[in-house]
Amino acid sequence: MASSASPLKTTATGYATYQGREGHYAFLLHRLTGLGVLLFLIIHILDTSTVYFYPELYEHAIALYRSTPFMLGEIGLVFAVIYHGVNGLRIAVTDLWMPKRWAIQTQRNAVRITLAISVLLWAPAALWMTYNMLLHNHGINLLPFIGTH
Amino acid sequence: MKPRFEAIAWRAMRYSGILLIPLAWFHVYLQDVIVGVHAIDINYVAVRLANTGWVVYNFLLLAFAFAHGMYGLRQVSFDFVRSERGRRNVSILLLVLWLVISLIGAIALIGGARPELITH
Ligand code: HEM
Ligand code: HEM
Numbered sequence: 001m002a003s004s005a006s007p008l009k010t011t012a013t014g015y016a017t018y019q020g021r022e023g024h025y026a027f028l029l030h031r032l033t034g035l036g037v038l039l040f041l042i043i044h045i046l047d048t049s050t051v052y053f054y055p056e057l058y059e060h061a062i063a064l065y066r067s068t069p070f071m072l073g074e075i076g077l078v079f080a081v082i083y084h085g086v087n088g089l090r091i092a093v094t095d096l097w098m099p100k101r102w103a104i105q106t107q108r109n110a111v112r113i114t115l116a117i118s119v120l121l122w123a124p125a126a127l128w129m130t131y132n133m134l135l136h137n138h139g140i141n142l143l144p145f146i147g148t149h
Numbered sequence: 150m151k152p153r154f155e156a157i158a159w160r161a162m163r164y165s166g167i168l169l170i171p172l173a174w175f176h177v178y179l180q181d182v183i184v185g186v187h188a189i190d191i192n193y194v195a196v197r198l199a200n201t202g203w204v205v206y207n208f209l210l211l212a213f214a215f216a217h218g219m220y221g222l223r224q225v226s227f228d229f230v231r232s233e234r235g236r237r238n239v240s241i242l243l244l245v246l247w248l249v250i251s252l253i254g255a256i257a258l259i260g261g262a263r264p265e266l267i268t269h
Binding site: 007008011031034035037038041042045046048049050051052053055056058059062065066070071074077078081082085088089091092095096125128129132136 | 160162163164166167169170173174177178181182185186187189190191194195198211214215218219221222225228229230231250251253254256257260261262263264266267268
């Protein structure tokens with residue numbers, strides 16, 4: 001690559017072409033989920049603030065969060081918060097207390113375990129949120145024996 | 150930026166992250182999974198923000214999650230912006246955004262929800 005390549009281009013092609021495998025995917029996903037949660041958080045702080053500044057607007061904001069596309073987004077958001085947290089914990093604990101474990105082989109396994117834990121923590125929440133979405137937005141009750149609430 | 154600041158921030162990212170696991174996870178599980186958006190309205194928020202314990206909780210969440218996220222965004226942006234000047238500008242921009250949005254959030258938490266102002 002030319003030495004004068006722009007940092008933007010170097011970074012962007014680096015994202016796509018760096019061959020670190022598991023560690024690299026974990027880094028990308030950590031970055032993506034962190035930025036995604038931050039974007040949500042900025043909007044969330046502002047829409048929650050309407051309860052004080054413009055209480056009439058809050059209902060509109062919440063109505064949006066109840067729509068099917070947003071509820072699907074929220075299911076993704078829950079995964080992002082969980083994965084970023086589990087993976088962030090792996091990074092923090094390794095960095096602060098056991099830096100020797102930053103060997104590639106050790107981390108390959110750690111990354112797989114991180115992903116497995118995240119999916120396990122997320123799955124029950126995702127199923128419950130899907131149940132609620134179908135019930136409230138589409139009138140489909142997947143668990144009729146529980147009754148509606 | 151001074152190396153000392155970056156070293157402290159590096160540690161702060163890790164410790165705040167560990168703290169955010171109980172703080173952010175409990176908040177999201179409670180509001181989005183257990184209560185759910187169909188049960189949340191301004192009256193629900195009014196009751197919660199009348200409780201000092203939850204106001205303090207939300208305050209900690211606001212302070213730690215948002216500072217952690219904005220500092221993280223600064224790190225990401227530094228991978229794209231390499232010049233000293235550019236990094237300074239990005240830092241100032243993010244600092245101002247962080248202060249303004251934090252202030253708005255903090256005022257709302259202290260002021261509480263005011264459903265009585267809805268006219269229709
Ligand atoms: C749930 C608990 C959390 C933990 C354990 C955690 C942990 C971490 C750690 C250790 C880093 C540093 C990564 C590195 O330097 O390589 C980081 C980066 C980051 N975090 Fe978090 N975090 C958490 C929650 C959050 C939340 C709620 C947000 C959004 C508001 C967020 C946004 C970010 C961003 C944008 C970065 C920068 C990503 C990058 O440099 O690639 N994090 N997190
Ligand atoms: C879609 C999922 C979420 C729902 C339904 C939700 C719901 C709420 C509600 C109803 C409030 C009002 C205060 C209260 O009732 O205690 C609130 C405030 C807050 N939430 Fe969430 N939340 C969600 C996700 C998140 C996430 C992922 C974060 C950050 C990591 C977060 C951070 C905050 C903060 C900082 C406040 C205080 C805002 C302010 O200063 O006005 N929330 N949330």
